[in-house]
Amino acid sequence: MLSGLFLYIFLTTFVFFAPYYLLTKRYSGVYSFGDRILAAFVLGISQIILTEAALGFALQLTVVNLSILNVVISICILIFAGAGRREPLRQLKEARSVITGLLNLLRGNRILSIIFFLSVLQVLWWAFQAYLFPPYAWDAMSYHLPKVAHILQSGGIEQFEAGRIYVNTYPFNIELLFLWNVIYPCNDILVNGTQVLFALAAVVGIYGIARKVGVKPRNALFALIFLFVPVVIQQATTCYIDLSVSAMFVIAVNFLLLRNKPGINLVILGLAVGVMIGAKYTFILPGLIISLILLLLLLRDIRNNRYADGQRLFSLGRGFLGGCFLYMIPILAVGGIWYIRSYIAYGNPLAPIEVTVFGETLFHGSTTLEALAQDTPTFTAPYSIISAWLESSAPGWDHAYYNYDVGRGGFGPVFPILLLPSLVFSLFLALRKGWKGYLLVAAVFILAFLVVPMNWWSRHTIFFCAFGVLSFVMVMEHLPNTRTIALMAIPIIIITAFAGNAHPYYTPERIGDFIGKPLAERQSSDLCIFCQSSDLCTSCRGDKEIFQILLEEPGATILYTDVPNGLSYYLWDSDFTNTVVNIPGHYANYGELIDRIAEFGDSLILTTGDSDIIGYSDAHRSEFQPVYEKDEWRIILYVGGDNV
Amino acid sequence: MLVGTMFKFKIDVSFWFLTSVIGMSVCYLFVSNKDFETIINEPLNWILHLEYDWDTLILIALIVYWVLVLIYHVYRIYRGNRKQER
Numbered sequence: 001m002l003s004g005l006f007l008y009i010f011l012t013t014f015v016f017f018a019p020y021y022l023l024t025k026r027y028s029g030v031y032s033f034g035d036r037i038l039a040a041f042v043l044g045i046s047q048i049i050l051t052e053a054a055l056g057f058a059l060q061l062t063v064v065n066l067s068i069l070n071v072v073i074s075i076c077i078l079i080f081a082g083a084g085r086r087e088p089l090r091q092l093k094e095a096r097s098v099i100t101g102l103l104n105l106l107r108g109n110r111i112l113s114i115i116f117f118l119s120v121l122q123v124l125w126w127a128f129q130a131y132l133f134p135p136y137a138w139d140a141m142s143y144h145l146p147k148v149a150h151i152l153q154s155g156g157i158e159q160f161e162a163g164r165i166y167v168n169t170y171p172f173n174i175e176l177l178f179l180w181n182v183i184y185p186c187n188d189i190l191v192n193g194t195q196v197l198f199a200l201a202a203v204v205g206i207y208g209i210a211r212k213v214g215v216k217p218r219n220a221l222f223a224l225i226f227l228f229v230p231v232v233i234q235q236a237t238t239c240y241i242d243l244s245v246s247a248m249f250v251i252a253v254n255f256l257l258l259r260n261k262p263g264i265n266l267v268i269l270g271l272a273v274g275v276m277i278g279a280k281y282t283f284i285l286p287g288l289i290i291s292l293i294l295l296l297l298l299l300r301d302i303r304n305n306r307y308a309d310g311q312r313l314f315s316l317g318r319g320f321l322g323g324c325f326l327y328m329i330p331i332l333a334v335g336g337i338w339y340i341r342s343y344i345a346y347g348n349p350l351a352p353i354e355v356t357v358f359g360e361t362l363f364h365g366s367t368t369l370e371a372l373a374q375d376t377p378t379f380t381a382p383y384s385i386i387s388a389w390l391e392s393s394a395p396g397w398d399h400a401y402y403n404y405d406v407g408r409g410g411f412g413p414v415f416p417i418l419l420l421p422s423l424v425f426s427l428f429l430a431l432r433k434g435w436k437g438y439l440l441v442a443a444v445f446i447l448a449f450l451v452v453p454m455n456w457w458s459r460h461t462i463f464f465c466a467f468g469v470l471s472f473v474m475v476m477e478h479l480p481n482t483r484t485i486a487l488m489a490i491p492i493i494i495i496t497a498f499a500g501n502a503h504p505y506y507t508p509e510r511i512g513d514f515i516g517k518p519l520a521e522r523q524s525s526d527l528c529i530f531c532q533s534s535d536l537c538t539s540c541r542g543d544k545e546i547f548q549i550l551l552e553e554p555g556a557t558i559l560y561t562d563v564p565n566g567l568s569y570y571l572w573d574s575d576f577t578n579t580v581v582n583i584p585g586h587y588a589n590y591g592e593l594i595d596r597i598a599e600f601g602d603s604l605i606l607t608t609g610d611s612d613i614i615g616y617s618d619a620h621r622s623e624f625q626p627v628y629e630k631d632e633w634r635i636i637l638y639v640g641g642d643n644v
Numbered sequence: 645m646l647v648g649t650m651f652k653f654k655i656d657v658s659f660w661f662l663t664s665v666i667g668m669s670v671c672y673l674f675v676s677n678k679d680f681e682t683i684i685n686e687p688l689n690w691i692l693h694l695e696y697d698w699d700t701l702i703l704i705a706l707i708v709y710w711v712l713v714l715i716y717h718v719y720r721i722y723r724g725n726r727k728q729e730r
Contacts (some may be wrong), residue, residue, distance in 0.1 A: 391676040413703075416672050421664040425657070479658045484717045488665055491706050499699075 004063075008184030011070055018074035019043035022081040024091055027264055033098050034208050035258075038251050039268050041201050045177060046271040046334050047073060049278070052176045053337060059156030063183055105218050111486040112221055118497060119224045122233070123196065129237045129506065130193035132514050134524040134574055140239035141524065141567035143167045145191070147175045148182055149572045153579060159345060163560070163568060163582035165366070169351045171338035173278040174241040187575045189519065196236045198247035202226055205250035206466050210473045212257040213437035219476040226469045228493050230500030231410030231458050241279050246462035248276035249283065252290050253444055256297075257437065266326040269294065274334030281350055282460060286448035287335070291327075293444055298323055373454050384456035389416050394456065410458025411465050414496035418489055419468030426471040429478060438474060442467070523551060525570050547571070549628050549635055550604055554578065557603035561585035561611050564633070571606070585611035590620070601640040608632045656721060662714045669707050673700075 020040035023031055031039060051069045055061040084090075106113040135145055143166040150160040150167065159168055174194075181190045206223035226232060235243040252272040258265050269290075277287040302316050339349035348355065348363035353372070355363040370378050377384050387393045389411060411419075430438045445467035455461050472489070476482045514522060525547035543564040550558055554577040561583055563571060571580045581600065585607060587593040593616050597603065605624075607613045609632045617624030617636050628635035 390672060393677075413669075413672060413676070416676075417665060417669045421661060421668055424664070425661050429657075475661060479661055480656045481658045481717060481720065484713055484720075485658060485661065488662060488710050488713055491709065492669075495702060495706070 004184045004186050007063075007067065008181075008190075011067060011184070012180075014074050015047055015070055016040050016044035018077040018081075019047075021087070021091070022077050023264075024094075025081040025084065025087060027262070030258070030262055030265065032208070032211070033094065034204050034211070035254070038201060038204055038208060038254060039264075041197075042248075042251060042268050042272050042275070046275060046330070048180050049173050049176045049275065049334055052179060053157065053172070056151060056157030056176075059154070059158065061151060061156050066183065101217070102221075105221060109218055111483075111490060112218065114490060115222065115224050115493065118494070119227050122227050122497065122501075123200070125501070126196045126233075126236050127193065130196065131189065132511065132522075133192065133237070133506065134522050134526070135188055135192055135239050135569065136524055137238035137240055138567070141569040142565075143170060144175055144239050144241065145178065145188070145569040146572075147172065148179045148191075149569065149576060149580065151175075151179055152183065152576050161582045163563070164566060165352050169342050169346065171278045171280065171335075173275050173334065173338070174244045177244075178239055182576070189574070191239055192237045195238065195240065195243045198244040199227060199232050199236045202232075202243075202247035202250045202466055205247065205254045206470050206473070208254040209250070209257060209441055209470055210477075212254070213435065213441060213474070215473055215477045219473055219482075222473045222476055223469055225414070225472065225489075225493055226466055228412075228497040228500060229410075229414065229462070229465050229469075230412040230496060231462055231465070233497070233500035235459065235462075240459075242459040243462055245276055245280045245283050246466065248272050248279070249286055249290075249448065249463040250466045252276065253441060256290060256294060256444070257441065263322070263326050266323050267330055270327040270330030271334055274331040274336070276335070277331070278335030278338050281353065282453050285451035286463075287331070289444060289447045289451065291331075293440070294327065295324075369453055376454065377456060378453055380450050380455055388456045388458060389420065391416070410462075411468075412496040412499055414492050415465060415468055418492050419465065419472055422472040422475045423468050425479070426474040430474075441470065520575070523547070523574055525551070543570075545630070546606065546628065546633055546635065550606060551578070557581075557600045558606060559583045559597055559600060559603050559638070560606040561613065562608050563606060585613065587612045587616070590616045597638060598640060600638075603638050603640065605634075605636045605638055607634050607636065609634060654721070654725060655718070659714070659717060659721070662710070662717060666707060666710050666714060669703070669710065673703055673707065 017040075020036060023036045023039050028036075047070065051066060051073065052061060055065050055069065106116050135141065143162075143164050146162055146164070147160075147167050147170070150162055151157055154160070157172070162168065177194055178191050181194055182188055203223050203226050206226055207220045210220035210223060211217070232243060252269060255265055255269040255272060273287045273290055276283050298320055302313075302320060305312065305316055342351045343349040346352070346365075348365050350363060350365065352366040354361060354365035354368045356368075384394070391413070426438065427442060429435070430442065445464060449455055449461055449464045449467075452460050455464075458465070475485065479485060514526075517526075525544050546564065547570045550556070550571060551573045554573060554575065556577075557579045558571050559581050560568070560571060562585065568580065568582070572578060579600070583596055583605075587596070593613065597605070604627065605613060605617075613624075613636065614634060617626070623639050625637045625639065626634065627637050
């Protein structure tokens, strides 16, 4: 495990350092330090996604192949950048001057230094949580992580026998980053920390946008407030994808604003949008908004040169087409592949969702967006949005309100009390004083917010909170007597951070339990995710018993027809030693059942009382031995003999 | 600016921003669920042997603090204007 961890640290550093070096060496005039960090982040994660996807489709996704491919690509990038004897020293000097500048800013501003100190504490707390707890969040256990486990199990990306269609159809981008954090250490200890990096990248993105619309560094640093938004706090250590997708949106807006648009910037912008739409269906429309605004900006450049001669116009037109090409290819490569894959497999790029435009069904599917919304407003419904922002109620939600990870609150008191007034004031002042840059950003964020389905649900629109933070930064820049405003902001930020960190799953008792438990023995099933409500806790204990029996022996083969609450990730141990396969519950005859399962040899079968397997196993006790029975759940040991 | 005219000095835009923050927090206090269940509630009640909803109390205290900050802000503007006049 230790060697895997060293390889992981080395490769991750290498994959992100190579593009950073390239950008510093060749494009230092185009990008600021923060932009280079963000660009290297986008290029690095795109490289990871593309290499894993390529090896995955070729069914050759192993540690060795992945390492070799990434090392080769990173070396090629370094060679392309060109070696310079003084370059590393220059880069170190630049990093030192940035850190010195930051410390000077903090020294001169006590309120900012409090926020910075709280941010450091928050990140350390996240790191501790990510290390201490195994994955637990609902959708993560249901399809985000089973996808990762199936890829590890089969050594590639194929149509998995997973029981849930989303394991096969939902875009894979962020899950491939989860895979990167799992494949080298050979366990899921690091995977909970993946989204922490995206939260930090979003802060750099907000800072970058603020600088580009003319905010001074000391005010732009208030972007750190984003780290204290409850939905960000609680999602950062889960294997969800909402925070990552919103962070990519913020990063894309940052690169959209660069005045000078060389080819590399269009590639990076395309990659950011590609990663975003290749991670979540609902971000296709925000991706289109960004593309449309980019198109308008490119056309404006041509319009500004309308008096140019024919040759100049020809070259501008060629540049425009080249720009579109440089932007579209990365989107198709990183984002489009999953939709193309779904189209080939199911005849519907958005499978299983039915695609209907103006009443015409373009692609048939087994469900609709309205059905997924579970009788809640699908598109912008002002009352639901305001209720959710003010945290008074949320459509279709009758739990205790504050459940910030997937619960339907999320922005916390800081949003309605501080960020919403900031947003209104900034927009008002921008319109009055003609701040074009900020108005462009506002247009992108507001239009994207309006087109995201179920936008009242904060986890789908985390990026809008980033816009709120940006607006607060604008207020700090342009309003007089901002020291008073900062004095008012600090307590509400601290209270929101407290509320966000009050986690229903991470009680002090559980933290104590997990600290006392050896790392290898920490299983997801130990962290009962229903225990916030005592009446559900009984069933949770029953489920835990099932998973403990199944995971007793490492390396077991587990066949299942159904799994409690559909959370199939519980069937894998944290070292991914067992093999998990979904099998049908109904068979025409005994022979068909044996044909289906014989290839797996000795295995544990998790099924329910109404499946055909129960009847056949009762009649063939020499091959099927009952292990566990409670309520509808049955565990049967299949003795497959020499069939392995 | 009505308040400014009343007291014969000029109110800045920050005043209106701070007022809107206080307005929103009062609105939030009445409209929201505000049962934060933060990590403040349980330990404080446990230490003090009480059953208070500290989150609501904290929000109310916060609003009072903000009103004081706003008054201080107005006072600073007033003092600044007076100095200018002199």
